[in-house]
Amino acid sequence: MIELKEINKQFGEKEVIKNLNLVIPDGEILAIVGPSGGGKTTLLRTLSGLETIDSGTFLLNGKAFDPTQATEHEQVVGVVFQDFQLFPHLSVFENISLAPKMVLKQAKEVYTKKIQELARTLEINELLTSYPFQLSGGQKQRVAIARALAMNPSVLAYDEPTSALDPELRQQVQSLILSLKKEGVTQIVVTHDLTFAKAIADQLLEVSPK
The missing domain is CATH 3.40.50.300 (P-loop containing nucleotide triphosphate hydrolases)
Structure with missing residues (x-):
């Protein structure tokens, strides 16, 4: 609570x-x-x-x-902002993994497993190697949600x-x-x-x- x-x-x-x-x-x-x-x-x-x-x-x-x-x-509290704030030069996987890696100092196998779970839940499995410019607005939103949830x-x-x-x-x-x-x-x-x-x-x- x-x-x-x-x-x-x-x-x-x-x-x-x-x-x-x-x-x-x-x-x-x-x-x-x-x-x-x-x-x-x-x-x-x-x-x-x-x-x-x-x-x-x-x-x-x-x-x-x-x-x-x-x-x-x-x-x-993890926030999904209106403009999504995805890094255009990073892939979907890199966007989601950046904070767990840099802020939480997680090992690669830890954040990779978490991202795979989130990708299944949010139905973005096939987008992990894509870049933001290749995504629709709805897909960007799901990626932004995954990025927020990756911080637990x-x-x-x-x-x-x-x-x-x-x-x-x-x-x-x-x-x-x-x-x-x-x-x-x-x-x-x-x-x-x-x-x-x-x-x-x-x-x-x-x-x-x-």
Whole structure:
């Protein structure tokens, strides 16, 4: 279970997150819904350690943790960003293996086995030697999810996973998120799409522009 207690974050004089309290039980999906300017992406960036908070506490199973510090074995929150952020000069396998190799210092046989398992789950086995420019948007998203999961996160978070997708692809993303839930993955989904959020979420948090 992950908990956020009295989280605050501001940029200059602008309060982006104010006294936020959340509890996300293991294996559940939290959807954070609202228009741009509500602090949704900033929250994901603080959870993943890309931004620091001004005050407050993050807890995992009752123990405080610092999102900016990945442990030897895992990070707490892995994020799939809207633009996927894949390295164009690296193959799919290299994109997924980079962080386990460089950050977690895993041996090649360890991260290779994990990537093979993820590739089967996410149906990207045949893409491991491909490069990002050869992939569709949906394939890039699955690779980005695999890359996040390769860090063994306790929580997987998505920034606008259905942005600019047609209805068929949106349904595929919905099915993928729900299938990961069946695997026991705790997930946070940031979206402006309330209908999509209601279709996947156990818990809904609606935010408004500050």
